[in-house]
Amino acid sequence: MTDATTRPPAIPFTTDDYAARMARVVADGKAAGLDGVLVTPGPDLVWLTDYQPTAITERLTMLFLTPDEAPTLLVPALERPDAEAAAGAPATTLVDWADGTDPYTAASNRLRSDGRYAVSDSAWAMHLLGLQTVLPRSTYHSFTERLPMLRAVKDSNELGRLTAAGAAADATYDQILGVRFSGRRETDVAGDLADLLRSHGHEQVDFTVVGSGPNGANPHHEAGERVIEVGDCVVLDFGGLMFGYGSDTSRTVCVGEPSAEVREVHEIVRAAQEAGVEAVRPGVPCQEIDRAARKVITDAGYGEQFIHRTGHGIGVTTHEPPYMVEGEEQPLVPGMCFSVEPGIYLPGRFGVRIEDIVTVTQDAGRRLNNTDRHLQLVE
Incomplete structure (x- = not known):
């Protein structure tokens, strides 16, 4: 067994790898009867984009995966440079929101008013409640409930x-x-x-x-x-x-x-x-x-x-x-x-x-x- 100084490096994941994962999640969500999949900071976001915010804060970060639009990553304006540096960023459309504006309104512009969405298990309750406030007819389900095999099959x-x-x-x-x-x-x-x-x-x-x-x-x-x-x-x-x-x-x-x-x-x-x-x-x-x-x-x-x-x-x-x-x-x-x-x-x-x-x-x-x-x- 080689030690840390001599171990061979892992093969990097490519933009195409991340794009394929996002496409698969869109298809799985559609097959599960969902209008889209909403991904917040945590392991799901890392797996799909290689993006992990410096700190998971109260500011809303969300990846939107829907059948009718290209993948879109909504980030706080001050964190946009880090998001742009992620390996999966070229496969997404980056949109930012500024402090002092309402991130839930920005998010709702990408969602159906009566849509059914799966959301990351790690999503903050305050963010989910914020979406429900601006889209009171929308409904949300956990990944574990609707997409339990999201990351289960490894390449x-x-x-x-x-x-x-x-x-x-x-x-x-x-x-x-x-x-x-x-x-x-x-x-x-x-x-x-x-x-x-x-x-x-x-x-x-x-x-x-x-x-x-x-x-x-x-x-x-x-x-x-x-x-x-x-x-x-x-x-x-x-x-x-x-x-x-x-x-x-x-x-x-x-x-x-x-x-x-x-x-x-x-x-x-x-x-x-x-x-x-x-x-x-x-x-x-x-x-x-x-x-x-x-x-x-x-x-x-x-x-x-x-x-x-x-x-x-x-x-x-x-x-x-x-x-x-x-x-x-x-x-x-x-x-x-x-x-x-x-x-x-x-x-x-x-x-x-x-x-x-x-x-x-x-x-x-x-x-x-x-x-x-x-x-x-x-x-």
């Missing part, structure tokens, strides 16, 4: 970035196995994970979960001041962004020799994770991945201790649709990328979780994380 460039991020996370795990755990605080090991992720090319570290002993029974435990002890089971869950795309992997290790119970629980989770990955293939509903992993754990008598969904999508954010959860009937499509991460959590005692990012291929699934999933021992 080859995106897959390359996710693959590189996964390999960097794997290299981080390989190295953390050689770090001393016992006698150190969870925050110390979390800091080691963050440093290693950056050394292997991550430009952003989003989370470094280190759940030792009873803390491992909390799936979203924040690394704290607990001193790790010999005999502890330790859940490691870490990731961030590399080339703008996410990594996310979990492994559970033991400090010194594990108990027979820890070995048993870990093996059940490993088998469940394997079953979830083996269930991946095109056309299979997302919920079947959850069912496959959950069945192994339930059959082993720990069903009530598996307290979360089996997986989530990943891309320009580490959590996004699709979700591997009961009730999600969206079929898998080649190019989708998501986690498979079953776990067992025994309150007050310990937890075990194993997680890989998986992409759907033409006939199965391919892991983007490839470190050993068997229980590893650390000092």
Whole structure:
């Protein structure tokens, strides 16, 4: 694995790439019975235009994607130079509004008075309410509700970035196995994970979960001041962004020799994770991945201790649709990328979780994380 100083650069996305994404969103919106799609600052805007305002402020920024007009990006006048510099800017018409004028009136000029629109989940309530004030007959729906697969299917460039991020996370795990755990605080090991992720090319570290002993029974435990002890089971869950795309992997290790119970629980989770990955293939509903992993754990008598969904999508954010959860009937499509991460959590005692990012291929699934999933021992 190359480090940050020698890693190959990602292939830049082009104006044509961004234009194609916008055209696809327009078509998807029309197919969903919408009059248009409204995109505010956040991951959707970055994915569609490469534009991320210096700060997401109270000033309205909005991309309008409608069937009857070219893509239009409305920005505050003082932020226009930054918007013009974005890679996707040539594929849009830029319009600005000045402080002291009403941005919602400027926005309404590009919308139907009775239109039905999907709006970014990250949109500020004040902006949505502002639009509703000037267009009281218009209606709005969240992306998750109407366009849940907006960013779900990755192209080859995106897959390359996710693959590189996964390999960097794997290299981080390989190295953390050689770090001393016992006698150190969870925050110390979390800091080691963050440093290693950056050394292997991550430009952003989003989370470094280190759940030792009873803390491992909390799936979203924040690394704290607990001193790790010999005999502890330790859940490691870490990731961030590399080339703008996410990594996310979990492994559970033991400090010194594990108990027979820890070995048993870990093996059940490993088998469940394997079953979830083996269930991946095109056309299979997302919920079947959850069912496959959950069945192994339930059959082993720990069903009530598996307290979360089996997986989530990943891309320009580490959590996004699709979700591997009961009730999600969206079929898998080649190019989708998501986690498979079953776990067992025994309150007050310990937890075990194993997680890989998986992409759907033409006939199965391919892991983007490839470190050993068997229980590893650390000092």
